Amino acid sequence: MIGFLGMSHLGLVSAAGAAAKGFDVLAFDEDAERVDRLRAGELPVVEPGLGELLADVCGRLTFSADAERLAGCELLYIAVDVPTAPDDTSDPAPVERLLRLAAGVAAPYACVVVLSQVEPGFTRAFGELVERDGRTLCYQVETLIFGRALQRALEPERFIVGCADPAAPLPAPLRAHLGAYGCPLLPMRYESAELSKIAINAFLVSTISTTNTLAELCESIGARWDEIAPALRLDARIGPAAYLTPGLGIGGSNLSRDLATIDRLARGNGTDAGLVGTWRAHAAHRVDWPLGVLHAQLLSRVSTPRVALWGLSYKENTQSTRNSPGVRLAQILAPAGIGVTAYDPEAEPVPCPAAAFRRVADSLEACADADALVIATPWPAFREADPAAVAAALRGRLVVDPYGVLDADGCCAAGLSQARLGAPLPETHLC
Amino acid sequence: MLTHARDTAAPARTVVVGCRGFVGSAVLAHLGALGWPVEGVSSADVDLTAEGAGAALASRLREHDAVVFVSALTPDKGKDAATLERNVRMARHVAEALVQRPVAQLVYIGSDAVYDAAANPVRESSCASPSSLHGAMHLAREVMIAGACRAAGVPLVLLRPSLLFGPGDTHNGYGPNRYVRTALAGGTITLFGEGEEQRDHVFIEDIARAVAEVLGRGSAGVLNVATGTSSSFRAAAEIAVELAGGGAAVAGSPRQNPITHRHFDTAAAQAAFPGFAWTSLREGLERMVAHESGNAVSA
Numbered sequence: 001m002i003g004f005l006g007m008s009h010l011g012l013v014s015a016a017g018a019a020a021k022g023f024d025v026l027a028f029d030e031d032a033e034r035v036d037r038l039r040a041g042e043l044p045v046v047e048p049g050l051g052e053l054l055a056d057v058c059g060r061l062t063f064s065a066d067a068e069r070l071a072g073c074e075l076l077y078i079a080v081d082v083p084t085a086p087d088d089t090s091d092p093a094p095v096e097r098l099l100r101l102a103a104g105v106a107a108p109y110a111c112v113v114v115l116s117q118v119e120p121g122f123t124r125a126f127g128e129l130v131e132r133d134g135r136t137l138c139y140q141v142e143t144l145i146f147g148r149a150l151q152r153a154l155e156p157e158r159f160i161v162g163c164a165d166p167a168a169p170l171p172a173p174l175r176a177h178l179g180a181y182g183c184p185l186l187p188m189r190y191e192s193a194e195l196s197k198i199a200i201n202a203f204l205v206s207t208i209s210t211t212n213t214l215a216e217l218c219e220s221i222g223a224r225w226d227e228i229a230p231a232l233r234l235d236a237r238i239g240p241a242a243y244l245t246p247g248l249g250i251g252g253s254n255l256s257r258d259l260a261t262i263d264r265l266a267r268g269n270g271t272d273a274g275l276v277g278t279w280r281a282h283a284a285h286r287v288d289w290p291l292g293v294l295h296a297q298l299l300s301r302v303s304t305p306r307v308a309l310w311g312l313s314y315k316e317n318t319q320s321t322r323n324s325p326g327v328r329l330a331q332i333l334a335p336a337g338i339g340v341t342a343y344d345p346e347a348e349p350v351p352c353p354a355a356a357f358r359r360v361a362d363s364l365e366a367c368a369d370a371d372a373l374v375i376a377t378p379w380p381a382f383r384e385a386d387p388a389a390v391a392a393a394l395r396g397r398l399v400v401d402p403y404g405v406l407d408a409d410g411c412c413a414a415g416l417s418q419a420r421l422g423a424p425l426p427e428t429h430l431c
Numbered sequence: 432m433l434t435h436a437r438d439t440a441a442p443a444r445t446v447v448v449g450c451r452g453f454v455g456s457a458v459l460a461h462l463g464a465l466g467w468p469v470e471g472v473s474s475a476d477v478d479l480t481a482e483g484a485g486a487a488l489a490s491r492l493r494e495h496d497a498v499v500f501v502s503a504l505t506p507d508k509g510k511d512a513a514t515l516e517r518n519v520r521m522a523r524h525v526a527e528a529l530v531q532r533p534v535a536q537l538v539y540i541g542s543d544a545v546y547d548a549a550a551n552p553v554r555e556s557s558c559a560s561p562s563s564l565h566g567a568m569h570l571a572r573e574v575m576i577a578g579a580c581r582a583a584g585v586p587l588v589l590l591r592p593s594l595l596f597g598p599g600d601t602h603n604g605y606g607p608n609r610y611v612r613t614a615l616a617g618g619t620i621t622l623f624g625e626g627e628e629q630r631d632h633v634f635i636e637d638i639a640r641a642v643a644e645v646l647g648r649g650s651a652g653v654l655n656v657a658t659g660t661s662s663s664f665r666a667a668a669e670i671a672v673e674l675a676g677g678g679a680a681v682a683g684s685p686r687q688n689p690i691t692h693r694h695f696d697t698a699a700a701q702a703a704f705p706g707f708a709w710t711s712l713r714e715g716l717e718r719m720v721a722h723e724s725g726n727a728v729s730a
Binding site: 292301333 | 698702706708709
């Protein structure tokens with residue numbers, strides 16, 4: 001039996017993944033009400049396919065708020081999501097609490113694994129508490145991606161495992177579990193594994209930042225990034241899965257948190273992390289790209305502009321609005337008296353007290369009488385929208401579509417002026 | 432980089448310290464045109480370089496005033512250490528006045544010369560590392576004024592304008608003002624090199640409107656005053672010649688210094704004032720030509 005502690009996004013997906021591989025799983029959470037809701041099929045997160053998978057594996061996965069039952073698990077994962085503060089620092093308190101709980105109830109010779117992301121040095125500090133009576137403590141890097149979490153959980157590229165002694169064999173229960181996924185297994189020191197997670201995200205940010213910088217240059221010199229990116233993907237040193245799609249800075253909280261962690265660790269250890277500062281500044285710059293386009297083409301020209309906004313979540317297939325470009329835009333425009341009518345299929349409630357902000361339940365209703373449409377989140381449903389219907393609903397012709405969600409030819413045919421990242425802006429764009 | 436304290440409302444009274452200069456007179460005129468209560472203080476009223484100027488200025492201020500501090504000895508009056516010292520002394524007296532008589536808000540109009548010459552694009556978060564005494568002067572004044580405002584509990588706005596041009600400029604330095612006057616006189620505009628350097632030229636009335644925006648919203652923070660569009664000096668010269676009727680000429684000269692450009696990232700200004708519309712270089716030059724032509728006729 002494998003126990004997963006903490007039934008938020010990471011814990012749910014990981015527990016479902018283990019059950020899908022044929023293991024018996026105890027999905028534990030301290031919150032009995034949450035457990036009741038999960039038993040009733042109510043999920044606290046949006047993740048494509050998760051509800052269906054949980055239904056499929058219900059015979060092998062048991063939700064429980066009874067900590068004593070964890071004593072029957074030979075492998076225990078601490079898998080609670082780590083909350084991040086507005087200043088991008090993470091709060092490890094939930095991980096610590098569950099780790100202490102596990103240390104108190106785990107059976108002798110059980111293996112306790114920290115799956116939640118923690119900073120270098122965290123796991124080793126708990127070794128003495130956990131490693132008694134033949135028990136072992138490991139850290140395993142999670143690579144959950146909101147919206148693609150199931151695929152990542154079921155088909156991982158590799159497992160990175162931090163150990164007290166990387167030369168020693170992995171504990172048998174952990175080896176048996178990870179072996180079921182058929183991918184490389186990389187044991188290393190705790191600190192190396194903890195930093196590996198941060199290193200992965202730093203390399204992603206590096207690619208994102210380079211993409212965004214060059215895409216911005218495209219907008220000024222007549223080049224198109226969507227013509228360049230395929231050439232880069234065919235370069236083996238860059239790769240087909242590289243993050244080469246331009247975006248509005250760095251969304252969400254995980255990448256920003258890891259940059260903040262690198263910055264803090266570097267300052268404390270005298271390492272030059274100026275590069276990280278550059279990444280963070282550039283991300284802050286790009287998040288306002290829609291505002292810049294709107295200002296140049298609408299806000300500085302029309303006395304009482306109205307803006308339709310599609311997308312409030314920070315990216316598609318998630319409810320989270322943390323670091324969301326759409327929310328940021330609304331919170332700039334509405335307090336200035338500029339009417340913003342927003343639509344998002346899933347996003348959590350958005351704090352925007354300005355009277356000029358309104359959220360509606362239909363995408364075309366948001367467009368009614370608006371001078372421009374901003375598509376701030378590339379939800380799959382938005383790709384199905386008919387540009388002609390959008391044009392009919394809008395009062396103006398401007399569509400600020402950073403990700404190119406709407407069909408470009410359809411926009412042209414409908415007389416819409418589509419501004420997208422990495423391409424010349426509409427005034428000089430020949431469609 | 433700016434925070435706003437309220438929806439737009441006129442301050443109880445605005446005192447413009449340095450009301451006779453190029454920028455101060457434009458601010459005074461614009462606030463007056465808005466119908467806002469405004470009072471000008473010039474060097475004839477209070478000589479900020481004189482001992483006792485702090486108390487003299489304080490006696491003119493009221494608790495609910497907003498103060499615009501724009502008085503400075505500009506580079507055409509001297510680029511040396513003595514000018515720096517006099518400018519710093521002026522700021523010291525304003526700082527003393529603020530501590531003696533705290534007001535509702537202070538707006539300091541400085542310069543983008545506080546930034547590193549290599550900064551590109553310039554943002555409010557760019558490193559302030561001036562390469563001239565003029566830039567060092569503004570940075571020193573900013574620090575002095577900020578300290579006084581903190582001590583007195585006065586909200587502070589630091590405005591850092593790019594190159595300003597427009598009617599009323601008495602400096603006649605290198606740039607659009609001199610180009611227009613030369614073009615109207617049918618002369619030859621001589622460029623440094625081929626005039627390749629790109630700069631963000633701000634029309635004088637735009638900074639006056641920007642001041643009104645931060646006064647009206649009771650703002651605090653740092654804001655660059657720039658349009659977000661940079662043009663070469665040659666482009667400005669050629670527009671000036673065209674608008675003046677085409678009788679003048681534009682000529683290059685042997686380049687003495689490497690080409691440097693300056694661009695601004697104006698996202699902070701857009702976020703602070705989403706509907707603010709800037710005057711384009713061409714529109715500003717048209718206004719400049721009309722103004723200078725009118726002067727020529729009336730003279």
